[in-house]
Amino acid sequence: MLLLTCPNCGIKADETELHPGGEAHITRHGAGASDSDFEGYLFHRKNPKGVHFERWRHAMGCGKWFHAARATDTLEVFGTYSAQVFEPPNDLIEKIKLKRPDWEGF
Amino acid sequence: MRRYSAFAIAREALRFHTGWERAWAAPEPKADYDVVIVGAGGHGLATAYYLGKNYGITNVAIVEKGWLGGGNTGRNTTIIRSNYLQDPSAAIYEKARSLYETMSQDLNYNVMFSPRGVMMLAQTEHEIRGYQRTAHANALQGVATEFISPARVKELCPIIELSGPRYPVLGALWQPRGGTARHDAVAWGYARACSDMGMHILQKTEVSAVLQSGGQVTGVTTSKGDIKCKKLAIVVAGNSGVLAEMAGFRLPMESAALQALVSEPIKPCMDVVVMANTVHGYMSQSDKGEMVIGGGADGFNNYTQRGSFHHVEETVRALIETFPIISRLKMLRQWGGIVDMTGDRSPIISKTPLGNCFIDGGWGTGGFKSIPGSGWAMAELVAKGEPGALAAPFGLDRFKEGRFIDESVAAGVAH
Ligand SMILES: Cc1cc2nc3c(=O)[nH]c(=O)nc-3n(C[C@H](O)[C@H](O)[C@H](O)COP(=O)(O)OP(=O)(O)OC[C@H]3O[C@@H](n4cnc5c(N)ncnc54)[C@H](O)[C@@H]3O)c2cc1C
Numbered sequence A: 001m002l003l004l005t006c007p008n009c010g011i012k013a014d015e016t017e018l019h020p021g022g023e024a025h026i027t028r029h030g031a032g033a034s035d036s037d038f039e040g041y042l043f044h045r046k047n048p049k050g051v052h053f054e055r056w057r058h059a060m061g062c063g064k065w066f067h068a069a070r071a072t073d074t075l076e077v078f079g080t081y082s083a084q085v086f087e088p089p090n091d092l093i094e095k096i097k098l099k100r101p102d103w104e105g106f
Numbered sequence B: 001m002r003r004y005s006a007f008a009i010a011r012e013a014l015r016f017h018t019g020w021e022r023a024w025a026a027p028e029p030k031a032d033y034d035v036v037i038v039g040a041g042g043h044g045l046a047t048a049y050y051l052g053k054n055y056g057i058t059n060v061a062i063v064e065k066g067w068l069g070g071g072n073t074g075r076n077t078t079i080i081r082s083n084y085l086q087d088p089s090a091a092i093y094e095k096a097r098s099l100y101e102t103m104s105q106d107l108n109y110n111v112m113f114s115p116r117g118v119m120m121l122a123q124t125e126h127e128i129r130g131y132q133r134t135a136h137a138n139a140l141q142g143v144a145t146e147f148i149s150p151a152r153v154k155e156l157c158p159i160i161e162l163s164g165p166r167y168p169v170l171g172a173l174w175q176p177r178g179g180t181a182r183h184d185a186v187a188w189g190y191a192r193a194c195s196d197m198g199m200h201i202l203q204k205t206e207v208s209a210v211l212q213s214g215g216q217v218t219g220v221t222t223s224k225g226d227i228k229c230k231k232l233a234i235v236v237a238g239n240s241g242v243l244a245e246m247a248g249f250r251l252p253m254e255s256a257a258l259q260a261l262v263s264e265p266i267k268p269c270m271d272v273v274v275m276a277n278t279v280h281g282y283m284s285q286s287d288k289g290e291m292v293i294g295g296g297a298d299g300f301n302n303y304t305q306r307g308s309f310h311h312v313e314e315t316v317r318a319l320i321e322t323f324p325i326i327s328r329l330k331m332l333r334q335w336g337g338i339v340d341m342t343g344d345r346s347p348i349i350s351k352t353p354l355g356n357c358f359i360d361g362g363w364g365t366g367g368f369k370s371i372p373g374s375g376w377a378m379a380e381l382v383a384k385g386e387p388g389a390l391a392a393p394f395g396l397d398r399f400k401e402g403r404f405i406d407e408s409v410a411a412g413v414a415h
């Protein structure tokens, strides 16, 4: 069972309490964007077999969004962090690099 | 290839079954092929088969990292139906369903197609309206379906509980010529026919890079060395994103786990397939007597072929309400497959940004039923370089144009 610690309320929640929100840190292209940018924002996903940064909502708990870094090939959770950032924190990136020297980085 | 027949069984019975041939060859890879297909699942093998049969292209290799049919093709719950809402879907799924009708004869391999009938239960007022609409659309598309009453549901499936406490059965969309087939046999039958045409099925051969020059594909790097090709077909379901990254483009697709389970075998009690989309569960009975059960996919990205337990629990809970008779059955096996979910939940049969590289994928939770139709359409695309009428609506360009084939509402959940 997938367990993620919600950085908003500090609770270690199992996945029945959580709602997945898909790939994180996607640039939102809006009005005025090119067709390709808009298509990419809406549909194109990295979908990596490996390190994945993603959004989750603590739906059955505090109700707030947060970020998680997880491996899609092993289900290992590297860590969770605030929703209020545009990229993963450096210490988390370093932690992942130590565990996965071959990872191409964020 | 020596044909399978009643006579062959009698002949072999007389000589202690010493004369059966291997069903397909295990060749060493050549240096180059006209077409390389990545993925020996049902879709990859069917693509190869129709390339040979319909277009005479037989200098073909099907490259498979594991064993043939070991992906989703060997992991699914084998439901076959074509009662889709949108015209492009109905066309390709009905083409596939009609090819299933004659597949055993065509391949000289018993795929055990069993058109036992598929019903999709309506358990809310919205579903009644939705399925009646689909039945009307199917009438226009020439797909035989009808909306049936609860009494008829009970007649066709006596073990069903009509007056469930949460979601009573209010009717059903019934496709009498839908049903099931033996999944492994579909892969094996196509593989045997492809091998017979001289094609190479390269098992335990993993593709790790796509080679290109000047915007055109030139080959692939595999665990058995480089293989050159004029055309490349990527047909790898849940691994589509991984292959796309090798080829240098992104897809409107994400990979997630879908699970299924089977019970201990019991006496025949159900000779139709029942799907209950509102409560997220479906069930049929295999020829061995096992109840074959499936539900919804997990919501998060996953490549591990393992799903979350709570989904199994939800599915079983829903089905016990619908079929109280199964409440004390023991479940024998449970497994998962990685399904390729697209932005509009419809498949992709398309050219790609890389020249002479084509993709067939995104069948998600429902692509067993479409194997022959998809192979038929993909073979045409690969052979001619341009999609035919079946494949054209399923191009990647639809995501840029906003021309979605929106079946997620019509098809409810899985498969
Ligand atoms: C639990 C479950 C239940 C389902 N139930 C139904 C159902 O009832 N009805 C229905 O119609 N559909 C159902 N489906 C969906 C159906 O199984 C799939 O859509 C279909 O089998 C996809 O076939 P495929 O040939 O595209 O993929 P696969 O059978 O997965 O084949 C792809 C192949 O590509 C190979 N591959 C991947 N990467 C590489 C690489 N780098 N190099 C070489 N080879 C590679 C894999 O090993 C695999 O064998 C279900 C799926 C699941 C998981």
Ligand SMILES: [Zn+2]
Pocket: A006, A007, A008, A009, A010, A011, A058, A061, A062, A063, A064
């Ligand atoms: Zn919380």
